[in-house]
Amino acid sequence: MKKNRINKLSFYESVISSGFDVRSGAFAVLNSNIQMCLNEYGEFESTALSESAFEDPMLREVSAMTSSVNEDDVASELFGAVAGIKYREVIGYYSGLYAGHVVEGDFRKNASSGGLTTWILKELFEKDLIDGVVHVKKTGQGSELLFEYGISNSVEEILASSKSRYYPAEFSKVITEVKSRQGRFAFVGIPSILFELRLLCRVDPEVNKKIKYMFGLICGHQKSTKYAESIGWQFGIAPGHLTDIDFRKKVPGLPASSYSTELTGLVNGVERTVSRFQDDIFVSNWGHGMFKTKFSDFTDDALNETADVSLGDAWLPEYVHDSGGNNVLIVRNPDIQRIIEEGVFNGQVNLDQISEQTVLDSQKGLINHTRNELPYRISKYDENGLWRPRKRVTADIEEITTHKRKVQDSRARIQELSSRAYKEAVFSGNWSQFEKIMVPEVEAYSRLYRKMRLKRSWANGPFWVIRKLGSKLSHKWQKWQKKA
Template sequence: MKRQARDELVKRSGTLARVARGNLCSGCGGCAAVAPSKITMAVQDPGFLRPQISEPLSAREEETVALICPGIGQTVDAENRVDDVIWGPYLKMRTGHAVDQDLRFAASSGGALSAVLVHLLDSGQVDHVIQIGPSNELPTANVTILSDTGSDVLAAAGSRYAPSTPLAELDRHLATGKTFAFVGKPCDIVALRALARVDPRIDAQIPFMVSFFCAGVPSLLGSEKVLEALGTNPDNVRAFRYRGNGWPGRATATLRDGNTRSMSYHDSWGGVLSSHVQHRCKICADGTGVAADLVCADAWSCDAQGYPLFEEQDGISLIVTRTERGENLLQDAVSDDALAVSSFDRNQLENMQPGQTNRRRALLARLAALWILGKPIPRYRGLHLMAMSRQNTVTRNLRNFLGMLRRSLGGRI
């Protein structure tokens, strides 16, 4: 950020200036929810959503932004739950899938999350679901939508590996007086849960907060690179799915002439998108949604050596309940025949989700490199950074420390 722009940002919000200086913004839109008349979210190069501040925040707005911003930090309290060093506090872990086969096929990993949302709408427990869906203007981009029916949820099913800002319009949604289930990235839930401490409307009107395991948010430039690898560009694309329609499903571009082009999940995420993930996600202590009521993820099958397989098959979700409300919701959905579930051995999870495991173990080393350079870093409490670091070898910690040091000194964060 140029000096003049940084100085201007400091005048308007010292908190957001610190976040910008460390490139710590996750793009959740929580700050826009706090001050909707002063902050909007807009795309900045290379294609991430960032706050635009039109005038200085009041003292109260500044205090609230500092309280909720995931870029500032996160505090976790296990509160008599299983306090897993890697996976965070939880009540139970299961595997399962949507009983509705259309949902199971369309969703990214068994459709458990989508099935829970449909159950909430059909049972009248919420009026709407706040979730992310594809943009009509730019099919690789995301917009926040309100789903009112199971058909709406089905249409939005499938992971969307691009920036999203589901909290930005929160004040407008709450002003309707309606009730909602909220689906968001782990950082979105962190901000929403913190905002509930100062805005009583949230607990009253958003009884369910649902999340998913997240490996980071790629930029829109990453999406363009996927299209480039498919031999096309955004102007020629009518619709785009990052995943789904199978498990794991293929990244599929539907062109304006009706033809489709696709590549495997391994190639799209592993080969392209993962290299365009924003800096904040690389130093994230919570890719598993520890603040949510219920979390879903891919329950990958593993080979004989314990490595996850990405071969196409019927989808299976990992389902983690983190609160009593989430556990009751899951049991209700099973009783209503929306979900089929099975028991799960937590000891399988490190092999099933190696990316999450490795990033958590490497985190303290990465943060240490930034701290030595005087860069702003998030403040994490209750997330067991030291214990996780001790699970790593000295060589791996050193490699991550030096890698972050080089990236920072080279201006690549």
């Protein structure tokens, strides 16, 4: 009975009102009676301008949650016939796997990681393969947003918009602009956003014609605007007064993972800039998932499998201690493969060829959450007779240990509670109220997580535990010296 009711749910009921919407802006490009609006929790929402807008049957085909094709299907169409292409589950198709950084110019210095995203885009421009780049940029004065999708029309503009932005962005306005312009464009986005653009390309010939390359960022999850805002508020910049944020500022001499965050905003009418290490920021632990959008917990695409090239951080022992930052690189497009090979030959980039397992190891936590622990999360929806998207993994409540299930449940509580608690704190004008509500949940999660890691550590043997503990103490000592 429940299954029949679920099958009869409308698109609005199953995707929009239940919170599974990726909020990419694809629906608004496809249907002019839909627009993207920022809600009270700092997340974009697909909003109908007419009662029938969400009855458009094509919406199902451009939603990552309901499309009749999945990432494997789309990637096979795009890359399956590429000469010499290889395939590995989770990684997807690839012609080359690399780790390293840019040597040429200041690309690496001005990047959050190894500088390869910006450098490859520059090469595409200089080789006359693109006329513009659609990526997340700083907004102008007067905008309620700090960042949004925009178009860079020159190498100089691309360079000015490098760096990671842990901030929501939707592409409806800019892709509509792309459709009206002449030229060829590259697009940069996180997995679900990029996949919905791929789906849009399948039904909109003009978008498909204009978007020539897609750059996939490997990213844990999407944040709401409240993530950035809350960091500012913790350090004295009240909501509405944060004017800029550098989420990842490299600290020379420390591991790449020990970056700081720099904030600029108005305090009592005076502009102030502060910089803080991640350990000092209450909301910065990505395992907690504060201000995480719901769709991020229901994707099984960890490494942006439909992108022409996927780029992430090389979170690997042999690279992470380099404060300059290094990328992992999964290449699928022949043009980009040639650019990489030429760059290595000319000494413009310093890249090591790496194995499939090394790529997987570089994103171990993300892959665990996105693939290995997803069967448990979707099984809970099935148990409760609730609609949920069909994924490439099978629902299985026994897929992970009892303790890991408790960790997953704790993350879900933190994710859901953080947005509501923050809204209440803003209403009361008291940051400490947010901490007061969240600290018990965070501490409960920390106890569960420590217990889980301890079990795993002892399974690896006492000498492994001692080495890990020594490494951690060394990092803390280095960070303390930098603060001092």
